[in-house]
Amino acid sequence: MKYISIDLETYSDVDLQKCGVYRYTQSSNFEILLFGYAVDGGAVQVIDAACGEKVPIEFIKALTDDSVTKWAFNSSFERVCLSVWLKRNYPHYFSSYSIDEDTVRDYLDPAAWKCSCVWSAYMGLPLSLAGAGTVLGLEEQKLKEGKDLIRYFCVPCKLTKVNGGRTRNLPEHDMEKWNLFKFYNKRDVEVEMSIQDRLKKYPVPDFVWEEYHLDQEINDRGIALDMDVVENAIAFDAKSKAELAEKVRKLTDLDNPNSVVQMKQWLADNGLEMDSLGKKEVAQAVKTAPKELAEVLLLRQQLSKSSVKKYQAMQNAVCEDGRARGMFQFYGANRSGRWAGRMIQLQNLPQNHMPDLEQARGLVESGNYTALELLYDDIPDTLSQLIRTAFVPRTDMKFVVADFSAIEARVLSYLAKESWRSEVFKNNGDIYCASASSMFGVPVEKHGENGHLRQKGKIAELALGYGGSVGALKAMGALDMGLTEEELQPLVDSWRDANPNIVRFWWDVDRCVKDTVKNRVAAETHGIRFFCQSGMLFIQLPSGRRISYVKPCMGENRFGGEAVTYEGVGGTKKWERIESYGPKFVENIVQAISRDILAYAMRTLSHCFICGHVHDELIIECSMGVPIDAVCEQMGRTPPWISGLLLRADGYECSFYKKD
Template identity: 30%
Template sequence: MQLHLDVETRSSVELRTCGVYKYAQHPHSDVWCVCFATPDRPEPRLWLPSDKVPHEITEVVEDGGTLHAWNANFERIIWKFVLGPRYGWPEPDLTQWRCSMAEARAFGLPGSLKNAAVALNVEHLKDAGGTRLMQRMARARRWDSGEPVWWDSDPEKLERLHEYCKQDVRAELALSERIPPLCETELQTYRLDQIVNDRGITVDRKLVAASQAMVAAADQRINAKLQSVTGIYSTNAASRITSWIKERGVKCDSLKKDAVASMLNGQIPGDVRQVLELRQEGAKTSTAKLRAYEKAVCPDGRLRGSYQFHGAGTGRWAGRLVQIQNLPRCMNGLDVDAAIDDVLAGNLDRVEERHGRGKDVVSSLLRAMLKSPDEKELVGADFASIEARVLAWLAGEAALLQAFRSGEDVYRKMAASIFGCSIEEVTKERRQLGKMAVLGCGYQMGHKRFREQCLAFGIKIGEYLAGRVVTIYRETNSEIVGYWAMVEEAAKRTAFDGSANKAGPVTCSMEGSVLRLKLPSGRCICYQQPKVEQVMTSWGELRPQLTHMHQNSVTQRWERTPTYGGRLVENITQAVARDLLVAAMFRLEHYSFRICAHIHDEVVAVPTFQMSNPVRRMEELMIKTPPWAEGLPVAAEAWKGKRYLK
């Protein structure tokens, strides 16, 4: 039996910032209604908190049927903490849940119900007016501490909310009939994702609170210094600071991060330099993650719900809430333990005297705020240069594969080729450029884009050197260059005439109006409604190019976009790297590592028992490749500690 459902809720806390786990456990959180339907009875039925448990709900749970919802994580957690304990709903097993949103994302569709419905032109579109009503009724109308919460329970509005909930069920059910279910391996991966999200990772709440107090003290000090120099009260007064700098005879069009850094690299008066440095420190945004920690951490001190399954078209995860995937790295040379002690002591003078600027130190400790539970240790490991390794394997770049297998420093080797010197003569700065070349030029990047990327990472190079780097990379890696063309031609041919075509270990095929790129793991990347049409290139040449429908990440519109060999190869490479990570995660769980976080190509876990050498054991499990990746030279480096620092 299949049952499709949607839940409408209310609370005095904000779902968007605290996440469903904390939201569902809050005493003010409750359910307005639940609507559900089945394929054989598609008209949704309404359940209200005053009703008994519907017999359909009891039947589907007890008979081992499946429960389908758009973003099923929300319904599942509300069921666990609200519908079950308060209203007596029988709790289903995790294996009974199916997430229509996850299925849509894996099918190359948008993640929102409304946008997916637009993309597939389904009959039952999401009710836009109902969305606004739902958002208003989800929040308390008035709530003062110690007073009862007041909700807007106007009968007419409630009736509209019930119809909105029914319409969501209709839309989800209609989409489910058009979207294929996850394959068995991806369904298992979705379940593992839910287990990791449920488990969460411990947050050092004392350090978060102390860091917030230190940031407030640092801001007060920074603004006082700014006022003494300029008469301006806050580093947030960008327009006034800009005018003051111009009055000092210095050109200033913007106070954005890159613009400030550029001005500081030039010749400017001392007082302007001081003001720019104060602005740079005061405008540091990474410390905003302290508020994100505070809002999202659950009552037991754990951060949950940090990962969006299939957040990217490649299958990789997207970050949610605190976004631990992009926490800033630690300052070079910082004594983390000593810095934590000093921040906890609340002495800003001591912190700045011993470690550096207060907000910089706090920013460097954001990772360390994730810690092991109780007296246990975290053990983590990440793949080394995984995309470069996967790309070489896909393309059959024999020399590069052999270099990885023999443990050569491929970045230093590339730098030696670029600068025409011996490997021994490669400096740290030259090696960094070699690293940028190996990691950046594998996806058909031109010299202008490569130069822009280098500048973004603080590496200053001219157009001539950028062009030389691209040329040397392509001459050295001719199989990779050939693979761009091979993949593009195979995809275009498949989109044009529907034939199946191979590109190395990847197979292109059409299924209805969807181009499917079958990866070595057996999973597919999907491109909706592909076409081969004449497209004007950036260099002014009209040429046949593959296009497909996708959601614009800026406008959120469903629109046609061109693609090319390098981008397709990038998608394939990242998808294969993701499948390797998934395989490693399953091995780690099987061998008693309980995963509490994963960041890009890194996994962080807690062993369930005392291991003699957990670091070596994790490395062994990470580098073991699945049968489909035979010959792929994988390497990993592991660490252990009480806090997440890498």
């Protein structure tokens, strides 16, 4: 036996979508109903465990045999489910990995597992079995009845008189459906094997699988939650919202102060027409609205703050040992291959700016609502700023949080050979000040000479590096920061004049992509290689990884000009044809290389307990004696495949997670 393809059908009374697979499997009611598997590409077998069929001992032994590769689509689900099942039913066969001090001990070693979903994502295909099968045009397609069958057999059912008052559907309640469910399980294994067969010409590099295994280890490890903070925050939010709603009710006589329709009508009746009650629109209206209307708007804004949802997500995901697991999806972001957040979504946590963060946290942790209400005017905002602080290290340990300084700007400058920018990074300068200085031809110092220009440099850096223009500046909030409409185009022109090599890089990439797609010839610029193969466009990165674009062809852009288009998941979150051009491809390239640098740092620091990562930041749980400088030095090492790139990592230590 060399490899085994697996698909499971399971039951639990825990909501998988809300709670994640780690919490899902901890239910005492969790069980595996069907084991679909095939050995070495052979015929698919389905073991009907729900009806008493026994799993072959060879299958059980293979689960802990490192010489047998286990394949599944979204294999983290199968691996975690089989870890729990094996521990419960065959504990003498179960073995974990890592060291005793780690918190991964309940799970099978991911090093012997591979994931067809990751392979699909690597090729720019959809992240679902059905979607990948459809795009690849496989003969075997995932059965459309699957969702209904899963709903019937895999989750609790509603108690009714018709079903005899049961809360779960078993095979004997509908054998016709059950037999179809077994066929569905078999078909999923067949589709998964067909995907592997179709993609075998494009293997995922071994180092990417090593990154995947490290990702699974980080997900297995999890990150601890202070559940006193979480539960008290939820209770405080409910109390605060009730008080705010009552205040708005008294001021407006509205039945439901949360109703957008009722609130807009009340405002209109009082002389203030508003198309939207969004955060920006309310903030703008408050500036000019009469005092009594402004008061209602501000209260309504507090009332609509949804900070409690993050705490509820924590409550849903937390495991029996107080840790939340499964927070990161490997290769979750299309094109760049960056990680995507799952469950609690660490990638979009609110920032904290409170000077007395620790004091506010202490009040919530101890359950002192009276003091919190006395000291803080806006309780929803306070709770929002405290979300990060619910993540804590284990007892007698600390967090070291380290991140790269201006990683995308450094990579872009390096690739484009914009030497003045590289000098700024070499001297540990402020890129926003340097950019403003280059744009306006005067010295700019933060909090010093011409300091007011730094903000213009910052917004230009953030908005214009990938071909953005006036619209990008507006989307970045340029007008809200005090810039005028008349200043925007000159700002774009100044930035581009100051960065001619970056502008040239955009259009060199544009030319290479078009040549490659039109003429099916390989092209290269700035150390990046472009080529087409079997209906795919590939961009070869310095790390050896590729970015993949499905079915590229020449088309017309919205302005009537020539453009490259390809198939992928677009802004609608659906599979569609996407139009692109040089600067957008440059964005994909820079973000992909930045992702590879983070992955390299994670492997360098894999001997540490990495328990989380957010964009270009690592969260490491370590003993009190670990020096921050050593962590930052190791994180900031330049990978050998991009020699000459200037990297810097900065860090801080804390007893709870926060934004320093």
